[in-house]
Amino acid sequence: MQATTMRIGELAERAGVSVRSLRYYEEQGLLASTRSPSGQRHYVESDVGHVMFLQRMYAAGLSSRTILEVMPCATAPSEANSDAAFERLVLERDRLSAHIDELTRTREALDRLIVLNRDHRERTFGASVPG
Amino acid sequence: MQATTMRIGELAERAGVSVRSLRYYEEQGLLASTRSPSGQRHYVESDVGHVMFLQRMYAAGLSSRTILEVMPCATAPSEANSDAAFERLVLERDRLSAHIDELTRTREALDRLIVLNRDHRERTFGASVPG
DNA sequence: ATGAACCCTGACACTGACGTCAGAGGCAAG
């Protein structure tokens, strides 16, 4: 066994995801693996970072299909990737920006709600309120 | 018919959600309605804003159950609501803040990816690239 | 009073990223 190669359980632990997720990513075309003669998946060091990248994209609200579309830009930024991939990347960045803006406005609304409630609680009970 | 009362279809249109969603919100205890003798739901003006508030909370990633928990703080901020509701509200605000921070970092990563790809495309093709 | 447009309940379908289980095989250590 090469020192730089690992099986699915180790990759899962090091990347902080479940074994099930890794198989799902492969099924979606998002993660490649070499197979041993008996069919077991083997991964290399760089796959740890790649899986973390996938997690980030999921957390940003991209679907598997969308991640697949922009992947060329991430795995081979030095190559001339398809216009579609690059344009999709820009599109998703803009979508994420808009989403962040909306969430920020919602947080401000929650802040106002908190102030409103805290004020009244202080007036009513004269007690200190956490948060 | 009172001028200030509306049926479910009108509320749905004015709040920008589906009729199905409104019935679901009621089922979850998030939206109250008065019923006509024949059983049809009737709503008042302020329900429009309330439904928009619910949409915001959903967009912020709160579940129906969580929205239900913090609702007292929103519908009656001038009353002394349960500690649980208020603490949950603060908790969700903080959770949202953390989420926004993470999304912001992800957007920065996407920005770097875009710059990286655009640079190479310009070098390769000498063409202008959008975004 | 009749037709169009609305509303009711109940229930099943869907999506998407997984959890979980079954039944089987692989692999290093004792």
Added chain:
DNA sequence: CTTGCCTCTGACGTCAGTGTCAGGGTTCAT
């Protein structure tokens, strides 16, 4: 060889918000 842990495929389950359909009643203008 066997024990124990890892892995394999395949398939069904989950959750949560919503779509959609069936089969029926309501409202309102003409």
